[in-house]
Amino acid sequence: MFSFCQWLQHTPISVSLRESIWVFPILDAVHCAGIFLVAGTIVIVDLRLLGFGMRRESVSSVIAQVLPWTVFGFAFMAVTGSLLAWAEPVKLYNSLFFRWKLLFLALAGCNALLYHYTTLTPARARLAGAVSIVCWIGVIAAGRAIGYELSR
């Protein structure tokens, strides 16, 4: 994996992304906007699962109306995130926080899949909401920490 990261680091796209004055910060800004869109909309669903907010709407109605925008944000986040990772693969390979971020992302993904594809008791639905909130706070915190690591 490390040799793959080294190879990736030396591809022309990686070099030009890393050395660009504007492209990297713009990708970074769009990436952040994507994360806030994803986390901010999913937290509406999570809080509804926990029984807070939008009580006049059923959970499924909130999900049906809010989740498409979460997916919309996720597309921005994933595309810009991949390009950002492409720019700094070796540093990210060595970054502990990057691993934490991937772990939280994977957990959030599994949690969402479990929610959508298994039958749930109300207690498990609440648990899914709580796990999701914790994961997304983790993604934001670890992501910010990567920023500190990269600029060091």
Added chain:
Amino acid sequence: MDFCEAFVWIERTPVAQLLRNSRVLFPIVECVHLVGLALFAGPLFIINLGLIGIAMRRQPIAQVASDLSPWIRGGVVVLLVTGPFMFAAQATKWYGNPVFWFKMALLGLAMAFQWSVHRKVVSESPALRPVAAKLIGAASLILWISTALSAKIMESF
């Protein structure tokens, strides 16, 4: 006392020094700020898309807004409590940063807009004035996204 002296004074307060000298305190405050931003931005985005007419079409937007306003208010409180601490830690650095002043001006504008025009159109039925509702939703989105982006830019300016 002008702004510059005030900023120097703020930066010398014990709280600001504590934040500056600790390795973990500032990042923690920053993370709380960012989580507050997510809590604020998600509902705001949904409400504005509702005003524009491309989200939450099954119910009146006033209902969506009143359901989500606790999260928006909570997010704003978190942002307004943590923001000044982050500012205080490096007050003099921000004094000389034009993007910081731009962000604060945008923030003032966005907040004034939010709690006057935006609030009014959300509380009445946008069906009465659909074009105005769309424009106000779009304006709010642009104002807040610009505020957040200038916060991102001012770090590296």
